[in-house]
Amino acid sequence: MKHHKICIDLGTVNTLIWVDSSSSIVFNEPTVLTIDNQTKEVLEIGYLAGKMAGKTPYNVDVIFPLRDGVIADLDAVLMFLKTAIKNLHLGKLLRGSEFYLATPSDITPVEQKAIVDLASQLGAKKISIDAEAKMAALGAGVDIYSPHGSLVMDIGGGTTDVAVIALGEIVVTKANHVGGNAFNLAIKKYLRSQYHLIIGEKTAEYIKMKVGTVVKPENDVLLEVNGRDVLTGLPHSVIISSNDIYKSLVPLANELADLVTETLEETPPEISSDIARSGMILSGGGALLKGLREFLGEKLSIPIHLTPYPLESVVQGLAQVATSGKNK
Template sequence: MFSRDVGIDLGTANVLIYVKGRGIVLDEPSVVAIDTHHNRVLEVGEAARRMVGRTPGNIVATRPLKDGVIADFEMTEAMLKYFLDKINVRGLIGKPRILICTPTNITTVEQKAIREAAQKSGAKHVFLEEEPKVAAIGAGMDIFQPYGNMVVDIGGGTTDVAVLSMGDIVTASSIKMAGDKFDQDILQYIKHRYKLLIGERTSENIKIQVATVFPGARDEQMEIRGRDMVSGLPRNIMIRSSEIEEALKESVNSIVMAAKSVLEKTPPELSADIIDRGIILTGGGALLHGIEQLFAEELKVPVHVADDPMTCVARGTGLMLEHIDKLPKQKTS
C-alpha cells in the first residue's frame, strides 16, 4: 500500500480526518482518557468522551487541545498517533503528507507545536493552513476569484472570521469564544439560577435540544437533572428556550462584534460583494438555533448556514489535498 495524503481538522471539540481518495474517514471527540497511576493512555476519542465525569480518581478524561491550540503536547501526539493508526494511512513505502488547519492568529510557537505533534505521529511533511480559508473552500465558496467572500467558522474553542478574495485572507479575526464557552454559559446559568450542578454532557444536550440565540425563535422545554447545591441530593428541573437565550446572549454578542469588526476593516469593493453574496456560517456553532437570524439582523447582510457545517473544514482539506504539491514549501517541515 502506498502512503496517502491526509487532511486533519484538529479541533478543540472534535478531530475530523480526510484521506485523499477515501473522503472523511474519522470524526471523533478530541478527548484522551489516561490512567494517572500508570501514566498510560486508556481510551481515545468517543470511548474516552463517554468517560467524562464518570471515572474514578485515577482515570482522567482530558481534552489535549484548548482554544484551537495544543495545551498538552504529549496527549495531542498520542491522540493523533491513535487516530492515524486507526485509519491505517501509513504506507509500506512512506509516511503520509498531512495538511492541518489552524486558527488565524496562532503564534509561531503554537504552529511549531502542531507541526511537531503531527511529525511524531508519523507524518512525512506537514502543511498548515488557516481554518477559515479551508472552511470557505469546504463550504463551496470560490475564494480564488477577485470577489469578496466572508466566512464565520464557529468551532469548539475558537471562532474564526475572515474575508477572502483571490485565494487568500484579506481581513480576519479569531476569538476564543465558541461552542465550549456556550456549554459553560449554560452550566453556570443553571448553577446560579437554580443552585443545581450539572455536567458538561447535560449542558451540551440543553444547547442542542432547547437553546436559541434569537429572541422568540424557539419555545421548547426540557427536564434536566443534577445535584442540588444545598441538599447535595439529585433534583430535577424544567428549563426553557428563553432562559438559554439569556444565558448565551453575552458570548454570542462577542462573536457578532468580531464579525462587525472584520466587516469594518474590509475594503469597500469587497464589502459590496458581501452584501450581494452574503456570509457563510460553518463549524458546529453554526447549528446553534437562531444564529442565522441573529447575524442577519445585526450585520444587515444575507447570512447562510453551510451544508453540513461540521464537516466544512475537513471537506476543505480534501479539496486542498488535490493541489498539495502547489502549496508553499515554507509551510512544510
C-alpha cells in the same frame, strides 16, 4: 514509493481525518482520550472516552488535549492520533506522508510550532498549515481564488474565526474565544446562579441541543434537568425553559456579531460591496445553534448562508488543497 496525503482538522471538540487512499473522511470523533494514570496506557479515545467523562474511577484520567483551538498537551494529542490511526489500520500510510492541517487565525508562533512538531513526530515528510476560516470557505464550495471578496465565519468548539478572503489570500481576519464550549459554560453559569444547580459539560451540551436558541422562542419549551444542588450538595432536578437558555446565550451571539462588524470595518470598500451582495458563509459545529443564522442576518443586514455540512467544511477544504496542490 507513493507519499500519501493526510488531512487533519484537529478541533477542540471534534477531530476529523481525511486520507487520499479512500478520498473520504475516515475519522470523525470527539478530541478526548482516557488513560490509566498509573501505566499511562490509552484506554479509549473519541466517543467511548467522551462517555466516561465525569464518571471515571480514581486511576483513570479523562484528557481534552486541545484548548481554544490549539494544542494544550502535545503528548496527549500524539497518543490520541496514534491510537486513532492504529484503530483505522492506517499505520503504513504515516511514514513519509504529506500532512495538511488547519489552525485558528490568531495562533502564536509557539502554538504553530507545536502543530509542526506533532506532524513531524507522526512521520510527516511535508507539512502544510492554513487558516481554518479559509479552509472552511473552500470546503463550503466558495471560489476563494477569484477576485470576488468572500466573508466566512467558522465557529468551532473553542474559537470563532472570521475572515475576508480574495484571490486566495486572507485580506482581514479576526478571532475570539466564543465557541461551542463558551455557550455550554454560559448555560452552566445561568443554572448555577438562577437555579442553584451544578451541571456537567455533557448536560450543558444536551440542554443546548434540545432547547438552546438565540432567537426569542415563540413557544416556550420545558425541559427537566438533573444536577447537584449548590446549597445542599444533594442530587436535584429543576424544570427550565427555552426562554431561560435564550437569555443566557444571546450575549455571546452579540459578541459574534460584534466580531464580524470589527472585521468588516477593516475591509476594503470594493470587497465590502461584494460581501453586501453575496453575504457571509457560516461554518463549524457552533453554526448549528438554533436561530444563529437568523440572528446574525438581522444584526448584520447581510445574507447568511449555512454550509451544507458545517462540521466537515474545514477538512474538506484541506482535502481540496491536498488534491489540487494549491495552497495559496
